[in-house]
Amino acid sequence: MSDQRLPERRGFVRRGSEQQASEHRASGHRADGHQLDRHDPSGHALGTRNRWRLIGDALIVAFAMVVDLITWGDDRHTIWGGSVPPLLMPVLLTAVYATLMLRWRHPFGVFAGQWVFALSCLVVPDFEPFAGLLLALHAVAARGPVRRSVAALVSTMVPFAIFSSHAADLGSPGSWAAFAGNLVLWMLLATACWGVGCLSHAAARRAERLRDLQAQAAAAAVQAERMHLARELHDIVAHTVTIMMIQAAGAKAVLDPGQATVRAALEVIENSGVQAMAELHRMLRLLRMPDADPAALGNSVDPLAAGDRQPTAADIDRLVRATVRAGADVSLMEDGSPGPLDPSVGAAAYRVVQESLTNALKHGGVAATVLVRLRWSPMLLEVEVTDTEHGSAPHSVAALPGGHGLCGLAERVTMVGGMLEHGPIEGGYAVLARLPRPRVRVSPLLTEWQAA
Numbered sequence: 001m002s003d004q005r006l007p008e009r010r011g012f013v014r015r016g017s018e019q020q021a022s023e024h025r026a027s028g029h030r031a032d033g034h035q036l037d038r039h040d041p042s043g044h045a046l047g048t049r050n051r052w053r054l055i056g057d058a059l060i061v062a063f064a065m066v067v068d069l070i071t072w073g074d075d076r077h078t079i080w081g082g083s084v085p086p087l088l089m090p091v092l093l094t095a096v097y098a099t100l101m102l103r104w105r106h107p108f109g110v111f112a113g114q115w116v117f118a119l120s121c122l123v124v125p126d127f128e129p130f131a132g133l134l135l136a137l138h139a140v141a142a143r144g145p146v147r148r149s150v151a152a153l154v155s156t157m158v159p160f161a162i163f164s165s166h167a168a169d170l171g172s173p174g175s176w177a178a179f180a181g182n183l184v185l186w187m188l189l190a191t192a193c194w195g196v197g198c199l200s201h202a203a204a205r206r207a208e209r210l211r212d213l214q215a216q217a218a219a220a221a222v223q224a225e226r227m228h229l230a231r232e233l234h235d236i237v238a239h240t241v242t243i244m245m246i247q248a249a250g251a252k253a254v255l256d257p258g259q260a261t262v263r264a265a266l267e268v269i270e271n272s273g274v275q276a277m278a279e280l281h282r283m284l285r286l287l288r289m290p291d292a293d294p295a296a297l298g299n300s301v302d303p304l305a306a307g308d309r310q311p312t313a314a315d316i317d318r319l320v321r322a323t324v325r326a327g328a329d330v331s332l333m334e335d336g337s338p339g340p341l342d343p344s345v346g347a348a349a350y351r352v353v354q355e356s357l358t359n360a361l362k363h364g365g366v367a368a369t370v371l372v373r374l375r376w377s378p379m380l381l382e383v384e385v386t387d388t389e390h391g392s393a394p395h396s397v398a399a400l401p402g403g404h405g406l407c408g409l410a411e412r413v414t415m416v417g418g419m420l421e422h423g424p425i426e427g428g429y430a431v432l433a434r435l436p437r438p439r440v441r442v443s444p445l446l447t448e449w450q451a452a
Helices: 017-027 041-072 088-100 107-122 130-144 146-155 158-167 175-253 259-289 294-298 314-327 343-364 405-415 444-451
Strands: 013-015 330-335 369-376 378-388 419-425 428-436
Touching: 041 130, 088 107, 088 130, 088 369, 088 378, 107 146, 130 146, 130 175, 146 158, 146 175, 146 369, 158 175, 259 314, 314 330, 314 343, 314 369, 314 419, 343 369, 343 378, 343 405, 343 428, 405 419, 405 428
Parallel strands: 330 369
Antiparallel strands: 013 419, 369 378, 378 428, 419 428
């Protein structure tokens, strides 16, 4: 079978990282597998709250503009004896105060702009834009570090001192006392706004710590559920598989010497049970230790009941021989020079063949003809399994409900950086996995040491 025919076959399903991401988006699923409800009332409520928050912020900025315009009184005289155009100060006020809508994202930049604009009183003495400066100071205290917010508070003494000097008319009797009193009042107002911002900052920090505690509690609940699931799997599945293995071993012990075919079938059942129990224990360890390395766990549990290691591409031959002993017509072909693979990639290749052979026996029976082909290239390992459904599956096997084996297999292949394609062909079914090979050359001595 050529490399070009399989992707062009009609009805094939491509599963890779980009393909699955588009499928998640189209089907309304997040990347982590949780379903998104396009009509989720909570999402609609969140958008409504953000919209109302924006409207409220705009109203606050508009109110600050109105306050500054009212306190101004339209006195346009400058320190040079002239006057500014009638609309100049309102237009400047509108443009500068529009930046207050960005004060939550850029608090220090907006505060600097308001601080400079407040110094316009040096040109137009009766124009004292203070409301925007106080709003920006509140945002700095609510969003920025304490030291920088204190520096911003102290810097407001400059424009407020100029405001106070204009109000006190320095040089007249008692003007310095009036200046000091006005400056204290201005600084009390600024300190009040700064204090409210600091309270908002502290509340945000407490909310963040609360979210962290909730996340830790959720993780603890997930771990507790994992432990509960592990216990149930051990109590139910392990017990059932153990009984199956015992019954197969007992039946094999009472067989007549001439019943070689039945004995071989019982041996396959018994060995499959041993393998299933080993993989079950490995999955239980993953459930109990979610942060553990699966490859490390594979070193302590034998999924093949033949050695302390994960399955690799080298074990595919043993898997094919076991399937042949069960009565299926399976052949293995290899093209190219086999080489080292990452442990996760080797396990993925083994699982591709294992799942494909299971599906072939389920749908085609033991008389199905299956071809397993491994194509080795410098950058890829292609695992192709094709079967023709010439047999008939046993009733007990054919009646099994369809599962999610290929979907789970696609996830496994994608996680190691590969791509899985599967679909019907003429007279049967085909599965093709493209798996990456390591780009760094591995020493043969290291490979032999790992195998040992």
